[in-house]
Amino acid sequence: MSAGLGHYLIVSGLLFSLGLLGVLLRRNLLVMYMSLELMLNAGNLALVSFSRFNNNLNGQVMVFFIITVAAAEVAVGLALILALYRKRQVAHVEELTSMKL
Amino acid sequence: MVVANPFSRNPVTSAMFLVLTIVSMAGLFVLLHAFFLAAVQILVYAGAVMVLFLFVIMLLDLKEEEQRRIKTAGAVLGIATVGLIYTALVRAFRSLPTVAEAPSPPLEGATGALGKLLFTDYLLPFEMVSVLLLVGMVGVILLSKKEVK
16 A cells, blocks of 8 residues: 555654653653654654645755754754753753752 | 664663664655655764764763653653644544545656755745854854863
8 A cells, every 4th residue: 555645644643752752751861852853853754745745845945944953953952961961960850950050 | 663762771772763763764755755855864864963962972971771660640641642642643634635645746856946946935044044053053162162260
């Protein structure tokens, strides 16, 4: 059976929920951040499949920009995590409970 | 396979499975006739972003998480959220009008057409993204400077 639009969307939804579960249930900052990237990827998949099945290239352009912006965001976010780790020496969200440096 | 990414205790294992997921998604992009995006995904995501992640994981030298008890409230809420998303998705899927599933003629030369779109309709976001990358670089360098006594 050929893969229709709905199948790709279900895969994208499953990936998104897996990422969401990872963000909600993990305590390690880095793994939470990786699950966030997984959610972004799921959105990319949905956009590309919509672009394909409506024969419209705008979806692919948007995915191009999303990939670029996500790369910049990962760089800045990891720098933030590094700076936080240098100050506090922990990377568990359970122990990062105050905003004071 | 993909499931192991959020569910493994060692962060390096999670990172490796995320790389596997990204490469599989590049394969899916190829199936969807988005060849340029598949190449960009492997180059940028698997090649740069995940390498950055692995560098930081190695730098921080985290121990494995101890055997944790997932709080029942958290697990229940998480599964309820996933169930809600799944229900919404299935309902939307069922209410789709029965369109022909094979799309109209495939976009030949999609890479060239994509490039043309990038440089005509989407020129402003293109240039702004380059400024964004520059700002990101400056921010990263500032954030990771050691304090000078």
